[in-house]
Amino acid sequence: MNTQEIIDLDKKFVMQTYGRQPLALSHGKGAEVWDVEGNSYLDCFAGIAVNNVGHAHPKVALSICHQAQRLIHCSNVYYTQEQVELAQLLTKISPHDRVFFANSGAEANEGAIKLARKYTGKGEIIATENSFHGRTLATVTATGQDKYKEPFKPLPAGFKHVPYGDIQAISQTITEDTAAVILEPIQGEGGIIIPPQGYLRDVKNLCQHHDILLILDEVQTGFGRTGEMFASQLFEVEPDITTVAKAMGGGYPIGAILANERIASAFTPGDHGSTFGGNPLGCAAAKAAIEVILDDNLAYQSRVLGDYFKKKLESLKSKYGFIKEVRGRGLMIGLEMTISCDEIVSEALKEGLLINCTAGNVLRLAPPLVISQGELDKAVEILDRVLGKIS
Ligand SMILES: *Cc1c(COP(=O)(O)O)cnc(C)c1O
Secondary structure, eight states, X not given: OOHHHHHHHHHHHSOOOXXXXXXXXXXXXXXXXXXXXXXXXXXXXXXXXXXXXXXXXXXXXXXXXXXXXXXXXXXXXXXXXXXXXXXXXXXXHSSOSEEEEESSHHHHHHHHHHHHHHXXXXXXXXXXXXXXXXXXXXXHHHSSOGGGTGGGOSOOSOEEEEOTTOHHHHHHHOOXXXXXXXXXXXXXXXXXXXXXXXXXXXXXXXXXXXXXXXXXXXXXXXTTTTSSSSHHHHTTOOOSXXXXXXXXXXXXXXXXXXXXXXXXXXXXXXXXXXXXXXXXXXXXXXXXXXXXXXXTTHHHHHHHHHHHHHHHHHHHHHHOTTEEEEEEETTEEEEEESSOOHHHHHHHHHTTEEOEEETTTEEEEOOXXXXXXXXXXXXXXHHHHHHHHHO
């Protein structure tokens, strides 16, 4: 099928919930992808910060193949070696010692909210404005952007929102009934918003003082994206619960709730569950992907390449007045514009560069962490050409 045939069938058979780019992808390798017509693109989007180990990583592909030939699924009614090995690995790389496996970021957050409520016996969750936590009813309610939830009322009760970065606002919102604060360590969909210095640690101290839980949503920031394995390590804060997904499975859908034994033990048999969560295929994919991140030092790579990339992007800022700010950590970078960036994204696509626009006017650059310096140079070159046409 060619691109147009695929687009026509999508219009006919798929629910039209996505604002898609007119591109049908066929395959990829590292930071490069090809469409069904054979054109190649440099990927600075990584499937929304998912393909951290790049496309078709041989170790991940082989692990999935081997596992698929043995046991794809068996449910959580039985044990598997793949699941306990992945759980052990996650406790080794994170500040937590217990794991619950889910299939997506929203599901991990949904479960974290349940865990916080069960552990504290309280109902209220404090979230931040401009945040993004997922599309299920509870997580879309936690999400601090009205456009995602307005049409779906009535929404679950017990969520309050405060401005991101404002410790005072959290302090004033905590009541006797507060169970937890949920935050992204860097807001992703909200436009790559980095909190003020010391904010996350202040929130943690405040939570500790009031005996409520801090849930860090690391669905987008996790697995090396920000220059550390987790952003909690970057900001030197120990959350009570961390949620992960996106890059965890190297592209295979898998997520998790990470917590410490004291909190995790609030969940007893029957409290929470998932048919697919932590199935052997997902666990084999995730174990391979995380091992690649560790073995190839991809968190460090992300920091070094991120600094290099940001410097080159800064030089574009001095050239184009409509770039307001270049910001980010590691290879999670945003270019805030004074203009809408939809046209920049479509023009870049035509020039062979995949980027994304979030929050209306922030160009999001989140390439695979295996991207080379030369490829980053090429991305900046293309962007320069595209921005030159816009201005
Ligand atoms: C993407 C994202 C989610 C939702 O993850 P899904 O896998 O799409 O459900 C939740 N939180 C953050 C911070 C995200 O970036």
